[in-house]
Amino acid sequence: MKTARIPAVGKEFPIGKILCIGRNYVDHIKELGNETPAAPVIFMKPATSVIGDGDEIVIPPYSKNCHHEAELALLIGTGGKDIPVDQALSHLAGYGVAIDLTLRDVQDELKKKGLPWEIAKGFDTACPLSDFVPAGMVDNPQQLQIRLTVNGDLRQDGSTSLMIHSVTRIVSHISTIFTLEPGDIILTGTPAGVGPLVPGDLVYAEISGVGALKVTVK
Numbered sequence: 449m450k451t452a453r454i455p456a457v458g459k460e461f462p463i464g465k466i467l468c469i470g471r472n473y474v475d476h477i478k479e480l481g482n483e484t485p486a487a488p489v490i491f492m493k494p495a496t497s498v499i500g501d502g503d504e505i506v507i508p509p510y511s512k513n514c515h516h517e518a519e520l521a522l523l524i525g526t527g528g529k530d531i532p533v534d535q536a537l538s539h540l541a542g543y544g545v546a547i548d549l550t551l552r553d554v555q556d557e558l559k560k561k562g563l564p565w566e567i568a569k570g571f572d573t574a575c576p577l578s579d580f581v582p583a584g585m586v587d588n589p590q591q592l593q594i595r596l597t598v599n600g601d602l603r604q605d606g607s608t609s610l611m612i613h614s615v616t617r618i619v620s621h622i623s624t625i626f627t628l629e630p631g632d633i634i635l636t637g638t639p640a641g642v643g644p645l646v647p648g649d650l651v652y653a654e655i656s657g658v659g660a661l662k663v664t665v666k
């Protein structure tokens with residue numbers, strides 16, 4: 449079973465649902481030519497897609513274009529339904545670094561046909577995830593710098609201040625649709641700079657004050 453760890457307080461949660469927000473940064477919406485959604489775009493990854501620091505990404509044979517998307521991850525510590533915005537932060541156990549791996553060629557085909565994205569977003573190894581820091585150690589989740597390098601080259605460098613839907617609004621909105629439980633994880637969208645990974649790449653994602661994650665591509 450995959451677990452989410454908060455080493456600073458010795459806590460560990462079996463991972464439940466992984467809910468992901470798409471199109472949450474204007475500059476990333478523009479680079480893919482998408483429309484800005486009125487409500488957050490939501491999709492899911494299964495817990496089996498999670499890998500940890502030092503692990504290896506395996507790009508499925510049905511894709512020729514796997515993109516990296518560095519994202520702030522939220523770990524739910526206290527469950528709830530219809531969580532008010534002003535109580536959202538109290539439901540978080542920790543913050544972490546995730547990479548929402550996306551098979552862009554497969555996703556583009558699915559989008560055209562109006563089909564669901566799971567095989568482009570939820571395959572094994574599609575969710576590299578760091579350990580979490582206790583939520584109380586992050587003063588303001590909307591003032592964090594997200595960076596991702598591939599083989600040392602800076603590809604993504606954005607601030608969570610540029611989110612369209614804030615962390616508290618995301619938690620509140622998602623909880624109106626899905627009951628949140630301890631161990632659920634929310635990925636909050638990626639800033640601009642997404643791009644392809646190829647075998648042998650070394651990928652390093654980092655969020656200021658939260659942590660870092662290093663993975664390689666098989």
Ligand code: MG
Nearest residue numbers: 517548637638
């Ligand atoms: Mg994403």
